[in-house]
Amino acid sequence: MAKEKKVAGAGSRPEARLPKGFRDIGAAELAQTRAMLDTIRGVYESYGFEQLETPAIEYTDALGKFLPDQDRPNEGVFSFTDDDGQWLSLRYDLTAPLARYVAENFQTLPKPFRRYATGTVYRNEKPGPGRFRQFTQFDADTVGTDNLAADAEICMLAADTLEALGIKRGDYVIKVNNRKVLDGVIEAIGLVGQENAGRRLTVLRAIDKLDKFGPEDVRLLLGDGRKDESGDFTKGAGLSPNQVATLMEFIERASESAALMRSAARSGDIFNNDVDQGYFVLREGGSFYQSQLCIDGHQELETIRGLLRGAGYGMNQIIIDYSVVRGLEYYTGPVFEAELTFEVKDEKGNPVRFGSVGGGGRYDGLVERFLGQKVPATGFSIGVSRLQAALNVLNAADASAPLGPVVVLVMDKGELPRYQRMAQELRRAGIRAEMYLGTSGMKAQMKYADKRGAPCVIIQGSDERDKGEVQLKDLIEGAKAAAAIADNKEWKESRPAQVSIKETDLVAGVREILARHGVTS
RNA sequence: GCCGCCUUAGCUCAGUUGGUUAGAGCGCUAGAUUGUGGAUCUAGAGGUCCCCUGUUCAAGCCAGGGAGGCGGUACCA
Numbered sequence: 001m002a003k004e005k006k007v008a009g010a011g012s013r014p015e016a017r018l019p020k021g022f023r024d025i026g027a028a029e030l031a032q033t034r035a036m037l038d039t040i041r042g043v044y045e046s047y048g049f050e051q052l053e054t055p056a057i058e059y060t061d062a063l064g065k066f067l068p069d070q071d072r073p074n075e076g077v078f079s080f081t082d083d084d085g086q087w088l089s090l091r092y093d094l095t096a097p098l099a100r101y102v103a104e105n106f107q108t109l110p111k112p113f114r115r116y117a118t119g120t121v122y123r124n125e126k127p128g129p130g131r132f133r134q135f136t137q138f139d140a141d142t143v144g145t146d147n148l149a150a151d152a153e154i155c156m157l158a159a160d161t162l163e164a165l166g167i168k169r170g171d172y173v174i175k176v177n178n179r180k181v182l183d184g185v186i187e188a189i190g191l192v193g194q195e196n197a198g199r200r201l202t203v204l205r206a207i208d209k210l211d212k213f214g215p216e217d218v219r220l221l222l223g224d225g226r227k228d229e230s231g232d233f234t235k236g237a238g239l240s241p242n243q244v245a246t247l248m249e250f251i252e253r254a255s256e257s258a259a260l261m262r263s264a265a266r267s268g269d270i271f272n273n274d275v276d277q278g279y280f281v282l283r284e285g286g287s288f289y290q291s292q293l294c295i296d297g298h299q300e301l302e303t304i305r306g307l308l309r310g311a312g313y314g315m316n317q318i319i320i321d322y323s324v325v326r327g328l329e330y331y332t333g334p335v336f337e338a339e340l341t342f343e344v345k346d347e348k349g350n351p352v353r354f355g356s357v358g359g360g361g362r363y364d365g366l367v368e369r370f371l372g373q374k375v376p377a378t379g380f381s382i383g384v385s386r387l388q389a390a391l392n393v394l395n396a397a398d399a400s401a402p403l404g405p406v407v408v409l410v411m412d413k414g415e416l417p418r419y420q421r422m423a424q425e426l427r428r429a430g431i432r433a434e435m436y437l438g439t440s441g442m443k444a445q446m447k448y449a450d451k452r453g454a455p456c457v458i459i460q461g462s463d464e465r466d467k468g469e470v471q472l473k474d475l476i477e478g479a480k481a482a483a484a485i486a487d488n489k490e491w492k493e494s495r496p497a498q499v500s501i502k503e504t505d506l507v508a509g510v511r512e513i514l515a516r517h518g519v520t521s
Numbered sequence: 522g523c524c525g526c527c528u529u530a531g532c533u534c535a536g537u538u539g540g541u542u543a544g545a546g547c548g549c550u551a552g553a554u555u556g557u558g559g560a561u562c563u564a565g566a567g568g569u570c571c572c573c574u575g576u577u578c579a580a581g582c583c584a585g586g587g588a589g590g591c592g593g594u595a596c597c598a
Binding site for chain 1: 522523524553554555556557560561589590591593595597598
């Protein structure tokens with residue numbers, strides 16, 4: 001019969017469930033996020049960036065995500081049409097809205113315009129481990145200058161931010177490259193002209209996989225293709241053996257060079273100029289030095305490197321790494337990637353690498369889309385959620401829930417005003433407090449207080465009331481004391497961590513308990 | 522998008538060659554204890570065995586299709 005009732009209503013009832021790739025976030029994580037955002041904000045503001053907030057929704061064409069030849073937004077973004085039939089989209093990053101803002105307010109903004117922004121962004125794509133369809137980014141950008149000092153500062157900012165968040169020097173690295181270098185290398189193997197645009201992208205994608213797959217798989221991706229462990233085949237760039245060999249030489253030298261830098265950094269040799277300058281492939285006389293693009297890119301990197309080292313940032317913080325790719329059709333010059341380098345084991349003992357927690361670079365074309373006039377810009381974006389997940393693994397102990405409010409138990413339903421008054425008294429003293437608002441008995445109220453993480457409860461039944469007293473029970477100390485008591489009678493009679501005080505001393509008594517647990521309000 | 526694996530209670534999972542009323546541990550609720558969160562004991566609630574169609578006297582189990590989840594891969598500002 002009970003069954004029939006269920007079945008009867010089931011079809012029309014909605015299922016309580018979250019859309020794939022979205023998640024609910026509880027008090028403990030939110031408190032942690034807030035602290036992180038405050039820290040990042042402090043660093044960004046110290047560099048002189050000012051805050052800007054733009055809406056979560058923009059016109060789709062302003063975000064620049066239309067499929068070629070189709071009057072329809074790109075996959076990957078959440079889009080819908082407005083009343084007037086215009087396409088709107090949820091922002092998928094904070095840079096495209098910045099470009100729109102700068103273009104719209106170009107006349108009045110100070111140039112260079114330096115702003116930071118944080119907010120939720122949305123991507124309509126398949127979620128993966130640690131990848132969601134809604135997440136928080138924290139960006140800083142300098143718009144309106146091609147001065148490479150702006151790029152150097154972005155790198156410093158990234159390093160300072162990670163350190164402010166408690167990531168030790170050596171547990172992270174900011175990698176810098178220049179898209180002109182890779183473009184030059186690709187040009188050097190003859191992939192020039194419009195007809196090779198697709199191949200150039202495939203090559204860049206292959207190089208981008210170096211960290212993930214290693215050199216052998218990159219070689220396959222540059223050639224015919226690669227089969228993954230599920231048996232799926234990825235078509236390669238189809239380069240000739242010669243072209244592959246040339247690219248692989250570059251890639252392997254580049255990672256060798258980066259490895260040398262890291263090992264120098266580990267041994268404390270953080271300003272060793274020979275190592276720092278990178279491998280000979282890009283120095284004068286090296287095999288790629290004929291390409292003008294390579295030369296330009298290399299010289300820009302040298303300028304940035306000079307600024308960084310001059311400011312005291314060594315190879316233990318920021319290095320040049322020629323294998324960094326980042327956004328494919330987006331960046332036009334220097335690119336940056338913030339990578340966490342420490343390794344941790346998951347619960348099964350497998351090593352987990354977090355990899356990139358932020359990135360950015362110089363994008364000289366974004367504002368130009370609107371204005372038709374070159375407005376060079378450079379910036380950096382932190383993936384807050386991903387970084388937070390990494391930090392949680394780094395300090396695994398720090399996942400504890402925040403303390404809840406002090407709970408005033410309702411022992412006598414006829415005395416609600418009295419209990420309410422106690423809660424108010426605590427609130428006025430700056431102590432988070434609540435009167436129990438349910439209707440259950442004392443045992444249930446104790447369980448409730450326990451679940452809320454209350455540091456203590458206030459108990460006043462008729463006995464205490466008659467004497468003008470209240471009982472304060474320290475739930476944290478009480479839980480510790482309980483562990484030593486096996487007998488229920490003793491547990492009840494000893495009333496661990498419970499004291500009786502004058503009702504007039506309520507605030508002082510609670511403060512004493514809070515202070516015991518490190519709360520000073 | 523493509524490939525592989527998976528789906529039984531709130532959670533983690535058993536479930537025989539297809540055979541009566543589908544189980545365990547944990548969790549939850551209540552009692553033992555008229556005013557004390559823990560421990561112990563007892564009792565209770567909780568199920569569309571992912572969905573649909575088929576095979577069969579009989580399907581959690583077999584077949585086909587679908588959905589959802591996980592992992593890999595592709596795309597990724």
